[in-house]
Amino acid sequence: MSNGFAIAAVTASLRALLIDRLGISDVTARPLDKAREGIAGDQVNLFLYHTQVEPAWRNTDMPRQSRPGETGHPPLPLNLFYLLTAFSDDKDEIKSHSLLGRAMGVLHDHPLLDPSQIKDATQVNVPGSDLHEQIERVRLTLQPLPVDEIHKLWTAFQTQFRTSTAYQVSVVLIESTRPAKTPLPVLERGKGDRGVTSQADVTSPFPTLLGIRLPEGQPSARLGDGVTLKGFHLDAGAVEVRVSNPHLAGPGPIAAGPSTAREIPITLTDDPTAWVAGFYTVAVTVTDGGDVRSTNELPLTIAPRITTAPLPLDVTRLPDESAEIDLTCSPEVRPGQRAALLIGDREVPAEAHPAATASLKFVVRHAPLGEHFLRLRIDGVDSLLVERLPNGSLAFDSDQKVKIHD
Numbered sequence: 001m002s003n004g005f006a007i008a009a010v011t012a013s014l015r016a017l018l019i020d021r022l023g024i025s026d027v028t029a030r031p032l033d034k035a036r037e038g039i040a041g042d043q044v045n046l047f048l049y050h051t052q053v054e055p056a057w058r059n060t061d062m063p064r065q066s067r068p069g070e071t072g073h074p075p076l077p078l079n080l081f082y083l084l085t086a087f088s089d090d091k092d093e094i095k096s097h098s099l100l101g102r103a104m105g106v107l108h109d110h111p112l113l114d115p116s117q118i119k120d121a122t123q124v125n126v127p128g129s130d131l132h133e134q135i136e137r138v139r140l141t142l143q144p145l146p147v148d149e150i151h152k153l154w155t156a157f158q159t160q161f162r163t164s165t166a167y168q169v170s171v172v173l174i175e176s177t178r179p180a181k182t183p184l185p186v187l188e189r190g191k192g193d194r195g196v197t198s199q200a201d202v203t204s205p206f207p208t209l210l211g212i213r214l215p216e217g218q219p220s221a222r223l224g225d226g227v228t229l230k231g232f233h234l235d236a237g238a239v240e241v242r243v244s245n246p247h248l249a250g251p252g253p254i255a256a257g258p259s260t261a262r263e264i265p266i267t268l269t270d271d272p273t274a275w276v277a278g279f280y281t282v283a284v285t286v287t288d289g290g291d292v293r294s295t296n297e298l299p300l301t302i303a304p305r306i307t308t309a310p311l312p313l314d315v316t317r318l319p320d321e322s323a324e325i326d327l328t329c330s331p332e333v334r335p336g337q338r339a340a341l342l343i344g345d346r347e348v349p350a351e352a353h354p355a356a357t358a359s360l361k362f363v364v365r366h367a368p369l370g371e372h373f374l375r376l377r378i379d380g381v382d383s384l385l386v387e388r389l390p391n392g393s394l395a396f397d398s399d400q401k402v403k404i405h406d
Contacts, residue, residue: 010113018106049082136171250276271330303384326362
């Protein structure tokens with residue numbers, strides 16, 4: 001995920017990378033006809049000359065928990081095209097050619113922009129950027145550009161041509177700010193709730209994760225739940241399981257049971273301060289002597305839990321037809337996480353929470369009277385509203401409601 005500051009964040013990250021690796025201070029992002037204004041020595045200029053929609057992501061939803069039936073809005077996926085030009089005070093261009101080669105070498109050695117690099121480069125110049133939290137990595141590729149196309153760029157700015165190199169940066173996903181419609185989840189999918197089935201027909205010779213089994217067929221795990229990782233060759237050595245989220249400094253704490261070749265049981269430790277709700281990646285490292293092998297990563301969503309007592313809630317609507325709803329939840333919500341309350345099919349954003357907190361406040365404008373089911377959504381992952389009854393059927397949790405009255 002990333003917001004409208006993403007383009008500026010990419011430019012700032014490339015500029016910081018070149019400054020750090022080349023050891024020069026004059027790395028600019030100016031239009032071609034203004035590049036040398038006020039500068040006489042060594043300089044590298046990055047000019048964003050074109051943006052293009054990435055067709056592979058045009059109609060794809062953001063990576064998040066799958067929720068069939070919701071009418072969300074796909075992100076704006078962009079490829080950015082930069083022109084890299086080097087300048088120096090050497091009139092026969094030897095120094096500028098050397099500087100251009102060094103700059104190209106730096107970009108060649110850094111084909112992926114690391115999230116930590118993006119965060120460090122943008123926290124001062126682009127403080128509103130959250131590009132470092134984007135799940136899809138930002139890639140840098142040398143872009144073959146015909147000489148006549150480069151000439152056209154310089155001619156358009158009516159300035160003297162200089163040898164330049166083009167680069168493509170992809171993909172930058174600018175998330176839509178339009179709210180999604182959030183209908184209640186489906187209780188059964190087809191006769192007998194059989195749903196969709198699939199079967200793997202190729203067995204990998206290396207440690208591989210194929211899936212994650214959650215308790216009671218839940219769409220997300222909760223703190224304290226036991227989760228089973230399924231795959232191949234998971235007992236080929238000492239096993240380490242990593243459950244990672246961008247908002248955590250390290251992997252979340254888990255307790256792993258004895259593994260077999262096909263399964264590893266783990267338990268998500270019930271520590272609300274050590275976890276966050278949201279989207280995680282799970283991977284297994286298998287060490288056999290000096291041979292260390294890592295499996296592929298699989299997505300895992302950890303759902304928040306509404307801990308407000310007692311439930312259901314009883315709320316009185318204010319004279320302006322708004323209603324204030326205060327909730328407590330587990331795990332804690334960290335600064336930068338997006339929190340919303342789903343009331344029926346409405347999504348209500350939480351009030352600001354500048355520090356880690358287990359308490360959230362929601363103001364519902366034009367609050368509808370009556371009883372409504374509640375779900376808490378943190379970073380796109382909903383609290384669990386559907387429960388499995390002893391007879392095996394599914395039902396909505398009758399406690400997770402709010403009654404709004406005058």
